[in-house]
Amino acid sequence: MNKGKLIVYVLSIIFMMSCKNENKEASLTQIKTKVTAKDILGNPEYLAISYGGYREKTRDSQPTIAELKEDLKILSAMGVKLLRTYNVQPKLPHASNVLKAISELKTEDENFEMYVMLGAWIDCLNAWTDKEPNHNIESPNNAGEIKRAVALANQYPDIVKIIAVGNEAMVKWATSYYVQPEVILKWVKHLQDLKKQEKLPKDLWITSSDDFASWGGGEDKYHVEDLNELIKSVDFISMHTYPYHNTHYNPEFWGVPEAHTNMPDTTKIEMAMERALKFAQKQYDSVTNYMKSLGVNKPIHIGETGWATTSTGHYGPNGSKATDEYKQGLYYKLMRRWTKSAGISCFYFEAFNEQWKDAHNPNGSENHFGLFTIDGKAKYPIWDLVDKGIFDGLTRNGNTITKTYNGDKKALFKDVLVPPSEEEIMANR
Template structure:
């Protein structure tokens, strides 16, 4: 009997061990879920991987970082509307690292969830933001640490980070607080490319810089320096910014409409927004032509473009009369249609309003570039998605996703101003 008992006990223990081995272990948030492997080359210019610029800040200061749960809520909203690629701006603050953690958790919770990142590394000149006079011919000592953080994250999340962008509008000379010379960007782009060659970064990780069209040679010849030529040859693609909305004030050669007695008010606005689209395309063409003049043929993607919905300054009703939800919706549609047809990605600026950008002036345009308001209302550009129940069950800050203006288009149109009437409009090419 003792022998039989021992045998029975042995069998039970063996079965228990086998059962435990067959039970799948629960993934931790740091373990990547198995999903299809894609590269930047597969993503960029692919209409199935719609891109957007993202910042999840909800208050007037970036000292208040969005929580992991808040970031996950935002990712669910963006994923529902078809977004698959995000652009971030720096790794100095916790948001980018927390965002990557949030995406990893969502992938582990649902292996059908798919989101990739163009990770921004912020670049400054010496004495930027210090109160001292910026030295645009020297770089900040902090740049090296920023690049190191970006490299560490790229190696920690190779399944999510597909691109690193060195600097954001870091070369354009109107960024007087912090801009650097092209040689600084070139230095760090070459550094990252060398890490790829040494196997210290994924060989398929693409490296770029995200900057204004003029900085890429498409504007004033003051930018046409040797280091820019070398930079264009060093990056894997050009990430170009174009902002017709800002130029409705600064260079309004294209901005306005023609009163020929045949157009309704909305048709006049549609005409003006068509001109805005053509203006953006002309800036792309200028960068493309400069690149070709150097004997280079690389992809160009739109790293940033957008249209604010409110301004109490240059672009509002007392200025160029450019900003409202109706015009934003038209511009958004134009940019998506143009870039998709051209086989380009467009990191549209931006997903959600961020009120820290002009904290002292809540009505300033910088606070109103989002396709969603801070509290999660979908602006006019996305009303059709609300109608389709795309956001059903999703919330932001505890609020369900509803339309702005209570979905009343007539109320929205009451705030839409006609652009100035011009006898003749010209688009610079």
């Protein structure tokens, strides 16, 4: 082959490879734009988490777009691609600002990928007032909440892939605000009708996010026809399970058996956390069984589960002794391992501590479910990610991402408590 032919041959190869790469990039871009809830949910490549970006003791102080983007970059570095938000109330623009922040990050970086399960808050008449809540009549505010969720889903169809109608809105221990299933059913059907009328994206999935009991996995009092119809109407079930809270309310699984008395403390703790996982799996199975008893077979994902790291109440040193970062780390890894292998999305609760949840009690457990502290320290469950350097160059509130306890496991273990024995639990019941 002469020199001229060789040059032409090489150039043609380069041209073909270039075209191939361009086609591949175009194909990847096309795939990204077509990603739907069906593609995301249950997909281990799309790690899910519950997210609130509030830093202060009141939600009147909203996080800025810059602060939200700071958080989103941290979560993205972890592999999180699916967020859950909780409301779209007019005085709380958190969710709409999260969507705006994601949109801006996508513009700044074409490879940035993040989606949202958008929550619409639902409650009953007189909820959160000095009047008696009327659980049989819904709040007049619900219609506006749904309308705003629809508007945001249409404004950001590339980001909002799911709308969740209500958060623990049917469970009867939510005495301040719960509604009857017919209210959730009404709004779910309304959103499904909007999809049929092409007033919402047809591939947008609709659900409600509620306690396992509300989905039929608990007492018979929840087994009503409106719930059965709701199960048939949603695109998937988003259920909550909290072994953490049940270490106080239903602690039979939590106590250290007599046969384990002489085991090392770490072994007692690890086995207790294995039982906690089985407790969650049992609740998941109970919802599955109820759904199938209705002749329905659709996906069930975990809308919430988590483990707090500080408590002065039911779960602390004078309670079930469930609370510390070591147990949180074990629970986080056990839940992620199980749900990934089972094809279940798990909106782990939650990304960052939020101190508004129990503003008058700084050490209340509700303030301490985050994988990160408010000032950006990574708790024990994700110390390994700090070691891997995935947070290098990222900050929260101006702080680089470092480990709690300065990464000293011995210091951490000074705050770790062994669960009580079965005998102690029975004596305190």
